[in-house]
Amino acid sequence: MKVVLITGISSGFGFTIAQLLAKGNYRVYGTVRKEIDLIPNVNYLFMDVVSDESVKQAIEEVHQKEGRIDVLINNAGVGIAAPLEFTKITDIQHLMDVNFLGAVRVTQAVLPIMRKQSGGLIISISSIGGLIGLPYQGIYSAGKFALEGFCQALYHEVKQFNIKVLIINPGDFATQFTANRLCAEKDDSIAVYPNFGKTLSQIEQDEKNGLHPDELAKRIERLIRKKNAPVRLVIASPLQKFSVFLKRILPEKLFYRIISKYYL
Numbered sequence: 001m002k003v004v005l006i007t008g009i010s011s012g013f014g015f016t017i018a019q020l021l022a023k024g025n026y027r028v029y030g031t032v033r034k035e036i037d038l039i040p041n042v043n044y045l046f047m048d049v050v051s052d053e054s055v056k057q058a059i060e061e062v063h064q065k066e067g068r069i070d071v072l073i074n075n076a077g078v079g080i081a082a083p084l085e086f087t088k089i090t091d092i093q094h095l096m097d098v099n100f101l102g103a104v105r106v107t108q109a110v111l112p113i114m115r116k117q118s119g120g121l122i123i124s125i126s127s128i129g130g131l132i133g134l135p136y137q138g139i140y141s142a143g144k145f146a147l148e149g150f151c152q153a154l155y156h157e158v159k160q161f162n163i164k165v166l167i168i169n170p171g172d173f174a175t176q177f178t179a180n181r182l183c184a185e186k187d188d189s190i191a192v193y194p195n196f197g198k199t200l201s202q203i204e205q206d207e208k209n210g211l212h213p214d215e216l217a218k219r220i221e222r223l224i225r226k227k228n229a230p231v232r233l234v235i236a237s238p239l240q241k242f243s244v245f246l247k248r249i250l251p252e253k254l255f256y257r258i259i260s261k262y263y264l
Helices: 012-022 052-066 089-116 138-161 186-192 196-208 213-225 238-249 252-263
Strands: 002-006 026-032 042-046 071-074 120-125 163-170 232-235
Touching: 002 012, 002 052, 012 026, 012 042, 012 213, 026 052, 042 052, 052 089, 071 089, 089 120, 089 138, 089 163, 120 138, 120 213, 138 163, 163 213, 186 196, 196 252, 213 232, 232 238, 238 252
Parallel strands: 002 026, 002 071, 026 042, 071 120, 120 163, 163 232
Antiparallel strands: none
């Protein structure tokens, strides 16, 4: 049985992935920061990804019990919607600490184990927002862009140890992520950026009408079983997949116009 560690399983992607893998031939460990409804056959760990000591203790606990970690899924994350001008520095620091440095901390703690066992798979949940800078989600995009760079460099460094690195870029999904997103004070922001409210409504509507997280969980389970997994997988609606394709082929300024027309 492969030992799988998933960060942030209290809701959203993490919950759905843990629920699916726990029904299969896997030993699933999931991290939480608070008490939640328990998923059968999931081993729960307290971990706060912004704490070096918390991460270290949780990883050591899994290693002591299992002797190995075959798959790490960096899933823990938080969103924010705000004009960049009005985004508080404390919120920026928190978001980067969770979405980027949190994944770095957990990965660094797991790598020595995977090196010693001569193999492993690291899956990091990025976003289409990690490929395209999205208006009024600039700090979220920035954190995911940073995660992308980290994973791309990591791929080359750990390949020699038979450790695979895979990036998942989800589009819009109907999860609790929408309700849990941090948000700037609308009144102050709209006074200066009048289209902020419209854009935020568009973002929330797209997410509420998005794909079901089961679809992402099933794709990840298939990737874990694959011998030759890809280095990236975009899981999104046809339109959002097309937008990623357009970004690669269109002149940058033209692509910016398309994004502005959609969101603003």
